[in-house]
Amino acid sequence: MSGVLDHLVLGFGVAASPVNLLLALVGAFFGTIVGVLPGLGPINGVAMLIPIAFAMNLPPESALILLAAVYVGAEYGGRITSILLNVPGEAASVMTTLDGYPLARQGLASVALSISAWSSFVGSFIGVVGIVFFAPILAKWALAFGPAEYFLLMVFAFCALTSLLGERPVKGVLAAMIGLSIATVGIDSNSGVYRYTFDIPNLADGMAFVVVVIGLFAVSEMLQMLENVLSGTSIDVPKSKRKLFNLKELAFTWWCTVRSGVMGFFIGVLPGAGASVASAVTYANEKRHYESKDPDAKFGRGDLRGVAAPEAANNASAVGSFIPMLTLGVPGSGTTAVMMGALSLYNITPGPALFESSPALVWGLIASLFIANLMLLLMNIPLVNIFASMLRVPPWLLVPGILVISYIGVYALHSATFDLGLVVAIGVVGYFLRKFGVPLPPLVLGVVLGDMMEQNLRRALSMTNGELSILWESNISKGLIFACLAIILVPIAYRKFKKLRAN
């Protein structure tokens, strides 16, 4: 128990330094704006800031604090447009539109916004408490992992991510494989052989992760924006009588918020299942729970609990998804995959050893997640109109701005024109992949995990001189293989079952 306290003291010491507080504030503010803008989500915001944080020579813990604040800020921002405009600002806040927008129509926009800010905060708080208690346990357990178990764990992350993405698992697998093959470019660290470099010196170290991510998430996004009719969104925030929720509404949503927060946290911990899965599952769960008991439940027509549940869940899962990244070195979501790529710029490999080797980084990050959430709560209630007004920035100003920041980031990496050309090429490929409905998060996960996955596989096979049986010898391996099969087969079986019952 005292160990936990020591860690928290250390963490808050790091997070409360003036520079880190300022970074958390800037990150939270920037993240909220990114979350508000439709089309831009946490992954874009984090991707744009990584190279800049690196080029500014921020120490690793400060860079990570900035990025984490952007991540949670975007989860807060996503709800604003969901409620005011019926347009989810990012994927995880789709569920919030269902009840948030009807509430805004009824003149309760401010109440819905403030209660969702509150439930986001409660969700994150639950997530942070969960990290404090579960992360060290998981890290200790993960020390028993050998190369074979690590390889299988990464396979599990891919299975979880592609299976939960739903409709087209083949495309998910394809995306993951493309990501893994991007990671093979460059010098093979075991044998020194150049792979797929075509004698281009810029490719000897592989394709820079930042270049891939900015190409996929900034450039291709801009190209997609050009498809639609272009106009700034005008917003009329419906006038509301009260600015803040009252105690009755707080009590009304309390248990639903706590339950969804806890559930969201555990969904977030699963590698692969991110905030969008968490908000969808908890919304459905609360709806079923209340509609069976309470005849006055108005889910889908403006029930405050329908706003509180998904917001608590998506913030709790955003925080929870740090656990597999920090303890196992296997990210829990697309955004944490991007963040892990950021750490690799600093030559830091997350994993169980991280808790021993850089406790200041880990606990500083955890403490600043808490601080960033507090800031977001305080910032979001009074400033909601300012954030909403970001929607008035016309695309003709916004798009060049995003491009400039992205290019600065890519250029800052190696000062090479080659990288700027590569980012355009990857952006075009990413655009076509989006058109074909290929999900991009598994691709990013592939790029991040590719090298580790291959090295662990080769190391495992070296131990047995090429005998494949090492992959399923230990009990942990068997458990992981079982988990992989379960996560692939259960959703399929469930869908079949639902179809049968419908007939």
Added chain:
Amino acid sequence: MLNDRWLGVCAIGFAAFLFWFGRGLEAPFAYEPVGPRAFPMLLAAIICLCGLILLIKGGSPVAPNTPSAKFRILLMVAIIAAYGMLFQLLGFMIATALMTACVARLFGGTWLKSSIAGVVMGISFFYLFDRLLDVVLPSGILRAWL
């Protein structure tokens, strides 16, 4: 008309590319059972399999773009490619001003507004990043003055 068949064809093409350029990868001194070639070959095989499934199943057609959207997208690719090429050559300020003006125009800004946005963005981002945040940017042909 783009649909999953085309995606399948592209995937098989990509797998062939991985296979062709990866087939000769071999370590000069092999001291481990699995060399640098196995993993890329495994990936190529799985990608090829995915491609075949998509090719056989087909379906999920992609909504085609209008000709004007196609033109705008092509123009955008040309602009950002040119921006990349000129970034170092002309320097950040001028390249950014040109790119911003063109892209703003493409997204429906008027010539006047777009040009003002270009100049303001070129200058302000340079001072913000290069001077304030210590992210070194190329000064290009303005080197003598900056």
